[in-house]
Amino acid sequence: MRSKVRAGFLILAVAAAVVFPAITADAAEVTFSTAFEGGSIGRIEKLGETTFRVHVLGQQDERGRNRAATWYCFRMDHVQGRDLTITLTDFVGEYNDVPGSCPMNEKIRPAMSEDGQTWSHAEDMAWDNEKKEATLRLKPQRDSVWLATQAMYPHSRFVSLVEELKQSPHARGEVIGKSVQGRDLVLITVTDYSKPDADKKTLWLQARQHAWDGGTSYVAEGALRFALSDRPEARALREGNVCIFTPMVAVDGCALGLPRFNVHGYDPNRHWDEVNLRDKRYLELMPEVWYFKKAILNHVARGGRIDLMLNLHNTETGEYVATQADDEKSLAKMNLMYDRLLAATSFDPSPPQKLRTSERASGNTNWLYQEARIPVMLMEQRIGFSTKLNRWPTVSDRLEFGPALLMAMAAGANAGGK
Ligand SMILES: [Zn+2]
Numbered sequence: 141m142r143s144k145v146r147a148g149f150l151i152l153a154v155a156a157a158v159v160f161p162a163i164t165a166d167a168a169e170v171t172f173s174t175a176f177e178g179g180s181i182g183r184i185e186k187l188g189e190t191t192f193r194v195h196v197l198g199q200q201d202e203r204g205r206n207r208a209a210t211w212y213c214f215r216m217d218h219v220q221g222r223d224l225t226i227t228l229t230d231f232v233g234e235y236n237d238v239p240g241s242c243p244m245n246e247k248i249r250p251a252m253s254e255d256g257q258t259w260s261h262a263e264d265m266a267w268d269n270e271k272k273e274a275t276l277r278l279k280p281q282r283d284s285v286w287l288a289t290q291a292m293y294p295h296s297r298f299v300s301l302v303e304e305l306k307q308s309p310h311a312r313g314e315v316i317g318k319s320v321q322g323r324d325l326v327l328i329t330v331t332d333y334s335k336p337d338a339d340k341k342t343l344w345l346q347a348r349q350h351a352w353d354g355g356t357s358y359v360a361e362g363a364l365r366f367a368l369s370d371r372p373e374a375r376a377l378r379e380g381n382v383c384i385f386t387p388m389v390a391v392d393g394c395a396l397g398l399p400r401f402n403v404h405g406y407d408p409n410r411h412w413d414e415v416n417l418r419d420k421r422y423l424e425l426m427p428e429v430w431y432f433k434k435a436i437l438n439h440v441a442r443g444g445r446i447d448l449m450l451n452l453h454n455t456e457t458g459e460y461v462a463t464q465a466d467d468e469k470s471l472a473k474m475n476l477m478y479d480r481l482l483a484a485t486s487f488d489p490s491p492p493q494k495l496r497t498s499e500r501a502s503g504n505t506n507w508l509y510q511e512a513r514i515p516v517m518l519m520e521q522r523i524g525f526s527t528k529l530n531r532w533p534t535v536s537d538r539l540e541f542g543p544a545l546l547m548a549m550a551a552g553a554n555a556g557g558k
Pocket residue numbers: 349350353409452453454
């Protein structure tokens with residue numbers, strides 16, 4: 141490891157010596173690319189050789205409303221050693237039919253990578269709250285730099301993960317349907333298959349309903365890898381629980397670089413109240429909601445239990461857990477999970493640091509409590525600065541949160557007996 145790092149440094153030092161003197165007159169023009177999985181950008185204004193204004197593309201829903209400008213992801217080339225000034229703009233959109241929402245502010249820093257794999261944050265950022273624009277200054281050490289709302293977690297990484305997990309004797313994967321563009325919708329069940337399910341609790345973790353919620357994919361991957369591991373806690377988890385994962389709902393959006401809606405404009409975390417499994421029109425328009433809703437309701441209809449379900453999302457600066465459940469038993473389980481996370485993990489809820497039970501009905505997945513009494517929660521995790529971590533959340537923070545979340549859900553599900 142050490143020799144690798146030193147070799148890398150040596151190459152950089154040599155490259156710098158060669159490249160720097162040549163920059164003034166005939167440096168290659170800085171170019172932009174989104175020709176990769178998850179790429180997205182709007183109009184680019186060139187204000188100087190290394191100064192640009194970059195518009196966030198955004199996406200509207202099926203009614204032409206609710207423009208979501210939550211996702212940008214692009215690569216710049218020919219940038220080594222150059223002083224770049226990038227102004228990100230056009231963030232203002234609409235949320236829940238209320239115009240003016242802005243998914244960027246002074247507490248957020250764009251994710252940055254110089255290899256497209258490892259991510260840090262572009263910390264040198266000025267926020268103009270009048271113009272709703274973020275101006276970044278960067279001096280990349282390599283010749284390419286990626287900038288994105290948060291660390292990319294592409295669809296292909298999920299496909300590889302599923303292939304890898306299938307090798308485990310503790311995991312079973314199934315394709316439960318197809319997205320609008322024909323990508324697999326995957327459900328993974330992890331348990332100790334030598335023990336009868338009748339004695340177990342069932343946890344259901346769902347993530348990535350919105351393509352821009354990349355942090356939730358890292359959490360889900362961390363949870364899955366832990367659940368399949370040889371750690372004693374993981375073995376006990378499998379013996380006592382059936383862990384069902386639906387880790388990537390917005391498969392098309394993750395591949396295409398859409399912010400929020402499916403390719404027909406439907407929000408995968410709305411419409412859960414209106415989607416009727418007997419009406420095939422919903423299957424055509426929003427198969428992502430249709431198939432996952434069907435999988436969940438079928439599981440229950442076939443006599444399966446769901447002791448706790450959690451649907452994971454990202455927000456700009458809010459962090460919380462919300463539910464429509466109002467019976468004592470469900471709330472006791474959820475509160476136990478909540479308190480564990482608060483006490484011992486990076487979970488850093490916004491005030492008043494309580495489970496939110498007065499959630500406005502919006503047809504999101506929490507609706508399943510109304511329809512089928514499933515104790516389901518929505519968890520939002522912020523991409524903005526975490527005072528608890530004292531940093532902008534990293535990929536490692538997300539991966540590590542996965543096991544903690546799963547263990548806290550298991551503790552909650554197992555509270556108070558059957
Ligand atoms: Zn979301």
